[in-house]
Amino acid sequence: MTTIDLGRPVSGDVVELILDDHRRFETLLRDLRDSSTDRDAVRQAFATLHVAHAEAEEKHVYPKLRRKQAVGEHEAEHGKEEHAEGHEALLAVLELKGTDTQAFEDAVEELARVVNHHLTEEELTILNPAREEVGERVRAELGEAFARERNAQVDAGCGSLENVRRIVAEAAREGLLDDED
Structure with missing residues (x-):
């Protein structure tokens, strides 16, 4: 577990919750580049947030936005590929x-x-349509589902090296890591 605060939302507009995580990713990336930080703790925090965020989006957000026809199948599938x-x-x-090291x-x-x-x-391509075409109530319901899944993933230690290896292997089997778009 990490000492870096990843936030623990329980509710809110799903678009705002996702954007909050996006800003956290940017901060964590900045910290990863900074040689004076505890880079090991930062990479662990980043891993946990990245996996939890992606899993919550793929399980709840993308399918719901597709059902609401705010995004097409291509956008949702492309989002999954980019997570992979x-x-x-x-x-x-x-x-x-x-x-x-230079490799790092x-x-x-x-x-x-x-x-x-x-x-x-x-x-x-996903959050703008969600804002424009999905009502507040649905965005709030989606925010709760997103937050619940995200927190459950964090609590389960989803950013462990073993879990990330498993996710990458699964994505490769599903063809999500093919180089052609």
């Missing part, structure tokens, strides 16, 4: 022994590239 790519880049960071910095750079691309794309 993020997990794969995260695994590379987690598997490195030291945090003061290169892996962090790749993680930041993949995650920042996803955050931007998700905010434009």
